Amino acid sequence: MARPVRQGSGRARWRAALPHRAAPASAERLKERSEEESMCDHQTSPQTTTVSKVLCGLNVEIFTYPSGEVLLRTVDAYPVNRNDWHGPYADAAQAEADFVDRHALPVLTPEDVRRRRLNGTLSKTREYGEMILAFHRWTGATCLTPFIVRPEARA
Structure with a gap:
């Protein structure tokens, strides 16, 4: 697999071009596609949803695919890899429970x-x-x- 071309000197830009960082872009494309489908037929097309909430004092986004699978990530947290998408989970409750469990004190x-x-x-x-x-x-x-x-x- 060819490595992405580096644009600029920022490591974050280079890492964002890697395939494993594609979940947010894919999620947005899925959301746009589902919105287009929903304009045609409101009864049969599944919807994707993105919900923002605060868990353990951190802002998180919960993205739900039309199939029901869920991804979860923190927003604007440091270090940057804390913002990676985690999942897929079976549902939002399982994603939230996993997040809270991973942030509990030992x-x-x-x-x-x-x-x-x-x-x-x-x-x-x-x-x-x-x-x-x-x-x-x-x-x-x-x-x-x-x-x-x-x-x-x-x-």
């Missing part, structure tokens, strides 16, 4: 806390107290994350 047992202190993945910060180094479950990036300690927790 739950650790006292034994996990002790182990993380020994191996250096738990440390104390000036502003936020103790935090762990973990993979972000939405972006896959490593980040410092606050956590919850529960004796009965299954991490």
Whole structure:
């Protein structure tokens, strides 16, 4: 597969040209096509929908295909890969549940806390107290994350 031609010096423009970034453009094309179909026959043509809402303090878009499959992404979040489309999900409720689950604070047992202190993945910060180094479950990036300690927790 040929690599896209780089236009300008911005890495974001170059990455946007990659095939895996095509979901938003495809979604818009599907929406335009379905709007054209709906003008012809309101009874038989399926509709695509895009819903914006706030989940876990972040603006998200939920896009529904005519087949019922759903994609979800954050809007204007940093880092940029946080804005990638995730899915497909069976329905919007499943997409929202997955998003909320991936943004929940990790739950650790006292034994996990002790182990993380020994191996250096738990440390104390000036502003936020103790935090762990973990993979972000939405972006896959490593980040410092606050956590919850529960004796009965299954991490």
